[in-house]
Amino acid sequence: MEVARYWRTTKQRYQLVGEKCPQCGRRIFPPRDVCPVCGHEARTAVQFSGKGEVYSYSVVHVAPEGYEKFVPYIVALVRLAEGPLVTAQLTDVDESEVWIGMPVEMVTRVLREDGERGMLIYGYKFRPALPVNNQAPQAAAQPMRTPLPKANGVHPEPVLQAAMP
Amino acid sequence: MRDVSIIGIGQTPVGEHWDKSLRELAYQALLAAMQSAGVERVDALYVGNMLSGELTAQEHLGALIADFAGLRGIEAIKVEAACGSGAAALRVGYMAVASGLCDLVACIGVEKMTDQQGSTVTSALAMAADAEYEALQGLTFVSINALLMRRYMHEYGYRKEDFANFAINAHANAVNNPYAMFRSPITAAQFAEAKPIADPINLLDSSPIADGAACVILAPTSIAREFTDKPVRVRAIAIATDTLAVHDRRDPLYLEGGALSAQKAYAMAGVGPADIDVFELHDAFTIMSALSLEAAGFAPRGQGVRLAMDGEIGLNGRIPITTMGGLKARGHPVGATGMYQIVEVAQQLREEAGLNQVKNAQLGMAQNIGGSGATVVTTILERI
């Protein structure tokens, strides 16, 4: 019954494909039909880098149906390098090792399992990014495309504006 | 537009009503409100409810409750806006009376949650969030609030225990509310030792799911005194929206929908936060209390928790909140909660709050929040 619903969002879930607003340049994820900044129609698909950092995190102990076998699991808001926040699980890491600001990168994993004979739903999760000194020099030198908001107590401006390209 | 007043209020105790169905709870509250107003019939019935389909396999609540209450034939519909459904139903009733289309209107909030197992309720509540980009990731409603709370603590430098007074105040007030679910006080030590459910949120940060129904009867203010000597005038009611998903917000720590709906309500009533004597806010989690106080203009950004820490939220404080126990201790039957808030503000303005009476309360406000802030209903009521 729900196969079509999951199939419709495979590009987003497998490859982190969002959009770039042709009018104002804003990177948008998850994709939507109208740019939330300028109201222009947003149709230009863009694949995100999958790099980002942890904005906040928590742990789920009491899971919704279809997620019971994964508890406890870490959930997070991840600030993508291109600007948007994304809601996702963290994987390959213990809760005690997670910190706000921790660099993470996207991987594809099983998100939910519907019953014993049901579908496996795959999608993005984020794991700790490989240490900088293990990466190729040019990758390590590549700066984040947008400045991240500082955790200094008060936002002078809404985050959205700070993250605009 | 006609001026609108509340002429009758009714509520059931909040709790686990094993012996009562959704329709019985709704009828009990409706009957109490109609008796309080001295009316035997209404022109229309608006039912605020979030989860009847998911949890009791019953939709079509308007006709169901109208029929069950002996009001067959009247206009009756369900209004849904997640946990904001209760006050949203009041908004629809308000429009019906203000417009002149209806004279006497009943607005009910009702929810029946305890028939189902925990994981079913957890999944159902998550439907208030974005199904494709929050719930599909395994997020629960409590974990979404936990994400907000942790970031809030990080940005503004608070500790977990700084939130304790929200829960302590709610429980202290529920002791004197016969309709409340948890009528026992809690201490700071109990808060500190409470079981974590989605760190940093613990059991005592969180409101309990419950069954319950609350109801008000609306009429034009011009005829309100024909029914009651204690009418409560609806000075303002405003709904505003924000993105469904937290990750789509410009700043997740700012309830833009809450600020917008409060500003609309203040403008409609011609008042400001300093004029409000009592504020029933949506303390589904302690972090929501802080964000609601900030959005409604009672505290600057990042300072909502300070009001609790400094003892400003008590019955004699600068801004008394959750005066009958709030969601935390009165209980949170989600689609009914908004109507409980309205009934409780009306109790304060009618001088019917018993030991919890806020002295000389003239103007009261309620803020009912759907989801993590995507729908916010702000209502301002006045004693006349």
Ligand SMILES: [Zn+2]
């Ligand atoms: Zn744009």
